[in-house]
Amino acid sequence: MQSQTIDPAKTELNHHHAAEASVGHHEEHPDHRLFGLYVFLIAEGMIFMGLFGAYLAFRATLPVWPPAGTPELELLLPGVNTINLISSSFVMHNADTAIKKNDPRGARIWLAITALMGATFLVGQVYEYTHLEFGLTTNLFASAFYVLTGFHGLHVTIGVLAIVAVLWRSRTPGHYSNEKHFGIEAAEIYWHFVDVIWIILFGLLYLL
Amino acid sequence: MTQAQLQETANIPALLEEPGVRKWQDFFGFQTDHKVIGIQYLVTSFIFYCIGGVMADLVRTELRTPEVDFVTPEVYNSLFTLHATIMIFLWIVPAGAGFANYLIPLMIGAKDMAFPRLNAVAFWMIPPAGVLLIASLVVGDAPDAGWTSYPPLSLVTGQVGEGIWIMSVLLLGTSSILGSINFLVTLIKMRIPSMDIHKMPLFCWAMFATSSLVLVSTPVLAAGLILLSFDLIAGTTFFNPTGGGDPVVYQHMFWFYSHPAVYIMILPFFGAISEIIPIHSRKPIFGYKAIAYSSLAISFLGLIVWAHHMFTSGIPGWLRMFFMITTMIIAVPTGIKIFSWLATMWGGKIRLNSAMLFAIGFVGTFVIGGISGVMLAAVPFDIHVHDTYFVVAHLHYVLFGGSVLGIFAAIYHWFPKMTGRMVNEFWGKVHFALTIVGLNMTFLPMHKLGLMGMNRRIAQYDPKFTTLNEICTYGSYILAISTFPFIINAIWSWLYGEKAGNNPWRALTLEWMTTSPPAIENFDRTPVLATGPYDYGLERANEGVPLSDPNPILSGGPNSVLRAEPDPAVAANPEDRK
Numbered sequence: 001m002q003s004q005t006i007d008p009a010k011t012e013l014n015h016h017h018a019a020e021a022s023v024g025h026h027e028e029h030p031d032h033r034l035f036g037l038y039v040f041l042i043a044e045g046m047i048f049m050g051l052f053g054a055y056l057a058f059r060a061t062l063p064v065w066p067p068a069g070t071p072e073l074e075l076l077l078p079g080v081n082t083i084n085l086i087s088s089s090f091v092m093h094n095a096d097t098a099i100k101k102n103d104p105r106g107a108r109i110w111l112a113i114t115a116l117m118g119a120t121f122l123v124g125q126v127y128e129y130t131h132l133e134f135g136l137t138t139n140l141f142a143s144a145f146y147v148l149t150g151f152h153g154l155h156v157t158i159g160v161l162a163i164v165a166v167l168w169r170s171r172t173p174g175h176y177s178n179e180k181h182f183g184i185e186a187a188e189i190y191w192h193f194v195d196v197i198w199i200i201l202f203g204l205l206y207l208l
Numbered sequence: 209m210t211q212a213q214l215q216e217t218a219n220i221p222a223l224l225e226e227p228g229v230r231k232w233q234d235f236f237g238f239q240t241d242h243k244v245i246g247i248q249y250l251v252t253s254f255i256f257y258c259i260g261g262v263m264a265d266l267v268r269t270e271l272r273t274p275e276v277d278f279v280t281p282e283v284y285n286s287l288f289t290l291h292a293t294i295m296i297f298l299w300i301v302p303a304g305a306g307f308a309n310y311l312i313p314l315m316i317g318a319k320d321m322a323f324p325r326l327n328a329v330a331f332w333m334i335p336p337a338g339v340l341l342i343a344s345l346v347v348g349d350a351p352d353a354g355w356t357s358y359p360p361l362s363l364v365t366g367q368v369g370e371g372i373w374i375m376s377v378l379l380l381g382t383s384s385i386l387g388s389i390n391f392l393v394t395l396i397k398m399r400i401p402s403m404d405i406h407k408m409p410l411f412c413w414a415m416f417a418t419s420s421l422v423l424v425s426t427p428v429l430a431a432g433l434i435l436l437s438f439d440l441i442a443g444t445t446f447f448n449p450t451g452g453g454d455p456v457v458y459q460h461m462f463w464f465y466s467h468p469a470v471y472i473m474i475l476p477f478f479g480a481i482s483e484i485i486p487i488h489s490r491k492p493i494f495g496y497k498a499i500a501y502s503s504l505a506i507s508f509l510g511l512i513v514w515a516h517h518m519f520t521s522g523i524p525g526w527l528r529m530f531f532m533i534t535t536m537i538i539a540v541p542t543g544i545k546i547f548s549w550l551a552t553m554w555g556g557k558i559r560l561n562s563a564m565l566f567a568i569g570f571v572g573t574f575v576i577g578g579i580s581g582v583m584l585a586a587v588p589f590d591i592h593v594h595d596t597y598f599v600v601a602h603l604h605y606v607l608f609g610g611s612v613l614g615i616f617a618a619i620y621h622w623f624p625k626m627t628g629r630m631v632n633e634f635w636g637k638v639h640f641a642l643t644i645v646g647l648n649m650t651f652l653p654m655h656k657l658g659l660m661g662m663n664r665r666i667a668q669y670d671p672k673f674t675t676l677n678e679i680c681t682y683g684s685y686i687l688a689i690s691t692f693p694f695i696i697n698a699i700w701s702w703l704y705g706e707k708a709g710n711n712p713w714r715a716l717t718l719e720w721m722t723t724s725p726p727a728i729e730n731f732d733r734t735p736v737l738a739t740g741p742y743d744y745g746l747e748r749a750n751e752g753v754p755l756s757d758p759n760p761i762l763s764g765g766p767n768s769v770l771r772a773e774p775d776p777a778v779a780a781n782p783e784d785r786k
Contacts, residue, residue, distance in 0.1 A: 032322045032397040039389045043427050050431025050461055054446070057457045067452065136442055140452050143444035147435065 037186050041193050044155075048197050051151065055144050055204060066141035071133040073206055081124040082202050085156075088117035089195045092163075096188045102178035104170060111167045111184070114191065118160040125153050145205055152194070152201055159194045162187045238332065240324035243726060245331050246310025247626060250619070252331075253302040256338055257612075260294035261688060263287050268650075268684040274671045284667040285352035286345060286369070292355035293373065296469065297380040298338045300611045304476035305330075305387045307618055308415045310626065312391060314719035315409045317400035319729040322393040330386040337379035344372040354665060356462060359447035359455045363439055374437050381426045384472075388419035395419075402737040409717045409741045410499055414479025417503035418472055421510060425468040432461030456521050463514035471510040473607060474574075475503055477614025478545055481567050484621045485549050486742045487715045488564040489556030493742040495548040502541035509538045519587050520594045528587050535585035542578055546571060562636025566617030569644050573609025577602055580655065595665075598658025604651040613643070616694070623698070624712045628724040629705030635697040642690030649683030717741045
């Protein structure tokens, strides 16, 4: 009877709860972070949907789009950048595969390459900004171009920072393993999200 | 071992003596306990209700006479802008989140929310945002373009004030999104194994619908505000026609959030009323699934009706038709709820306590607001009364007569659970009487004013509207007075009220199966359901133990949370079902 009242496992859970404060009732599902991340990305996606919707609305209301006098966009640099970003998603996936095979060294290498590719994308974007022949307030298209790509660039920056953070944490041996790799998985999912948004954005701004 | 010793061992220290959370100081700090956060939300939002209420009374005082004689027109504009912003974003929405925080884990048998620290972060965005907004009034450049902040007006009046408004609303929106992520994950992932979704209390269903709505619509407002802030600060012209922009795009983005926002503000209280009515009628709820799914229907339909706010903005005729029809369809799921509540009360043994009075008041006044809503959905009628006091009357019947009465009903209903004390029923009823008189006196004449053609958001009006405006103004004073019995009652009862016990209402939902106020991690073991949440008067409830409790030691002790106490006079009598 007494053994039922003082359950060491439960007490331990309580301690854990006090320290970590994120453990739910279901021991079989100790965390819901991955699901939470997906729910969060719905909200993120809706911000972009709002911006895309506004862009399409401006486009639909103006008779000429982009407005007359807007310099033609170069496709070479952003095209290379797009290929770079899409490839980086595959590289990132390798990191995830590696850690699931319990190969933290491999995961670190793939993570580092992804971070590098992400940084390259950002450098490319900044280079493009400095060479464009229109500014933020030139016309409606220019404003939308800078705000949309800039907002996406902000997300790429967050993604790179997340990957660097995961990389930094993984310097501790055993921090990530085939059983415990939420950080890597979350960074991967976020990175794919950023990638998908870019594909839509690229289509809207450069191709359509 | 003696019984007392066993009792002592049963009180696992980690459960009952975890440092702090019960001390009053803890309500002023960063705590991760969902119950503390829930009360933080409720108290904070109530403070903003009082501030927003004072602003409303200042607006009404100005409108007591046709001339501009109480405040300057500039201050008047800021007052109604801040009143609306505060009441929506800092009172009703956070109050709903407060109840959700407090109740969801208890109702589904979880120890806490899925992400307790995120929960605390979400709450702590609210006080700074509110202080920022109100401080703008003190520094002399308060937002004054109305709570909708329509460009181009919002781009030409007070720049700093508009910036403050955007910043504050973005913070509050972020808080709201983070909260709803937490609610969704908690509701989906953390229910006890024996609770499938069709045994979930209706409040949880309502919060599921609300959170989904927040998740989808709030980010679009954020996108709109990002573009608006670029117009304001960086000189872009997204919404400024002088540079080729289109202000109507802002209206679309704004209402894509702000129309669903009215459901974000009412659905949680639909949920609360669905809890309160069956408990105090001692009857099973009528149409559980209909109520549950109508919440989802409302949140879906709520997303596709936003342009009914823009019938006079120059949108094409066929689009008006679409939005008129979809808007009117929302009356169907709402009507399902109303009739289900009435059918639940029909033939029940109704306890007319403060919670139930507010719930009945909610149903009555909300129906008036709902009907004027259907009227406004009709394009020709809307064009006639657009931006008049008819709209003001409608929205106040829905938001005050609906949400605010719902908040008070929920506070009276869950007060014993949150504080362990009963409220004083007499003063609760005084509060109810003053509120219902004040509310109808303030807002009923506005229908007439609107039909007569009085514009909203004006400080000066035609003298022929004077009498009705005087009635409205005195009604608003009654509403202000009605708050005092509530505040005094709440504080006094919290300190000295009669001890409530675990389950004073003899309710069957899980939150009543733990101590009042609940221990740190809510339940000392995973509860197991034996009855549905609303099986009042059913024979199954005769067995009296909705939660199986194999452990005799924990039963009957101070920490005995798993024993239901069915009302012997009511639940045991199958006749009550009739």
